[in-house]
Amino acid sequence: MAFKWQQTKFPGVRYREHLSRKHGVKRDCYFSIYYRVDKKTREEGLGWSSQGWSAQRAAEVLAELKQNQRISDGPQTLEEKRQIEQDRRAALEEAKKKAARDNLTFGQLAEKYLEWAMGNKKSWRDDRHRYLLHLKPTLAEKPIREITPFLLEKLKRELLGKKKFLKKGQKRGEDQFLSSATVKHCLVLVRQMINKAGTWGLYDGHNPIKKIKLPSTTNNRRLRVLSHEEAGILLSELLVSSPQVHDQCLLSMHCGLRFGEIAKLALVDLDFTLGIIQVRDPKGESRQAYMTEEIKTMLLQRKPTRPAGLVFPSRCGGRQASVSKAYDRAVGRLGFNHGIKDHRDKVVFHTLRHTFASWLAIQGTPILTIKELMGHKSIEMTMRYAHLIPDQKHHAIREMINSFAISRDTASASNMVTKL
Numbered sequence: 001m002a003f004k005w006q007q008t009k010f011p012g013v014r015y016r017e018h019l020s021r022k023h024g025v026k027r028d029c030y031f032s033i034y035y036r037v038d039k040k041t042r043e044e045g046l047g048w049s050s051q052g053w054s055a056q057r058a059a060e061v062l063a064e065l066k067q068n069q070r071i072s073d074g075p076q077t078l079e080e081k082r083q084i085e086q087d088r089r090a091a092l093e094e095a096k097k098k099a100a101r102d103n104l105t106f107g108q109l110a111e112k113y114l115e116w117a118m119g120n121k122k123s124w125r126d127d128r129h130r131y132l133l134h135l136k137p138t139l140a141e142k143p144i145r146e147i148t149p150f151l152l153e154k155l156k157r158e159l160l161g162k163k164k165f166l167k168k169g170q171k172r173g174e175d176q177f178l179s180s181a182t183v184k185h186c187l188v189l190v191r192q193m194i195n196k197a198g199t200w201g202l203y204d205g206h207n208p209i210k211k212i213k214l215p216s217t218t219n220n221r222r223l224r225v226l227s228h229e230e231a232g233i234l235l236s237e238l239l240v241s242s243p244q245v246h247d248q249c250l251l252s253m254h255c256g257l258r259f260g261e262i263a264k265l266a267l268v269d270l271d272f273t274l275g276i277i278q279v280r281d282p283k284g285e286s287r288q289a290y291m292t293e294e295i296k297t298m299l300l301q302r303k304p305t306r307p308a309g310l311v312f313p314s315r316c317g318g319r320q321a322s323v324s325k326a327y328d329r330a331v332g333r334l335g336f337n338h339g340i341k342d343h344r345d346k347v348v349f350h351t352l353r354h355t356f357a358s359w360l361a362i363q364g365t366p367i368l369t370i371k372e373l374m375g376h377k378s379i380e381m382t383m384r385y386a387h388l389i390p391d392q393k394h395h396a397i398r399e400m401i402n403s404f405a406i407s408r409d410t411a412s413a414s415n416m417v418t419k420l
Helices: 055-071 077-105 107-121 122-141 150-161 180-199 228-241 243-255 257-266 293-301 325-334 350-364 365-372 379-388 391-420
Strands: 013-023 026-035 040-048 276-279 287-289
Touching: 013 055, 026 055, 040 055, 040 077, 055 077, 055 180, 107 122, 107 257, 122 150, 122 180, 150 180, 228 243, 228 325, 243 257, 243 293, 243 325, 243 350, 287 365, 350 379, 365 379
Parallel strands: none
Antiparallel strands: 013 026, 026 040, 276 287
């Protein structure tokens, strides 16, 4: 059955009843108004009584529109009135968003960023550590719009002069300050966070980090390389004091593995037939390392019983979190770091991987081969070893001059024969 419009006691206001739905004890009613605009009759619906509309309220809206027509001011139709209200709400919403952008603190952004990083970045733990330890104390409460280049320069100076948190039993020395590389990573993290805020629509200003000169990390490269004799002495010392650490050091020296890669090494990663180690790099993509005979013999002796079994499990059977202290004690007994202040000259576990690459370079291994064996992401990381590769420049020039001399002598001899 079709609905039927019914008039109210208010001129220009009528309603119709819903066929089944009720509002209270009465049927739900839909109200509309009709009036003339530019000599034409116009009718516009308002809404249901269940939505708060009534004949009285409809009459008040109609009276407002007629009053606006008389004084030629304000919305003269319900459509105009609704559009103005919609624009007002949109403006209020935009104002709220702008206020949220203007007042967004670095700490609030960091919370969103770290949540995103957990699902999108392999290095999210490093980001969280750098934020909590180095950035949060200074920046967390600051609105992003108040983070200026001046503030970041001040933060950079403070971080470069900040002392590290020492591990238990570690002595404080002159080299216990944050490295330039660590400070650079912190500032890069600030840049990434603010850029991501712009991408997410949380911030529409400029990134202040663009005006900051990042610390140079050139001087942070490790310099210490073990000689063959020193490497032999260290391995002999460890073989007596800690066979497991000895084997880990041997693996790093022969294959260039990081400690994190060694700690993750499982039986499933070892191919004894081809002599290949599948290295699951904690910093990025996996790569292959190659077993020497000594390494193959050692790994066969340590071969786990299960495919997922670790080659070097911790005492609890899980993965080792850090290098055993037996390594530092052996280095200490041998006096390798005695009197050394510059951390780049100290013998640490990573020195073994650095030694592996240096030995390759010294024997003339092509730089690209070293890059692949080390698992470097860029050639720039490998170029630090380029100066150790035997100099081919003099040889190339000598060959060129010798070829030129031979050609010149041949030409001279031909000339003499022609003249004769």
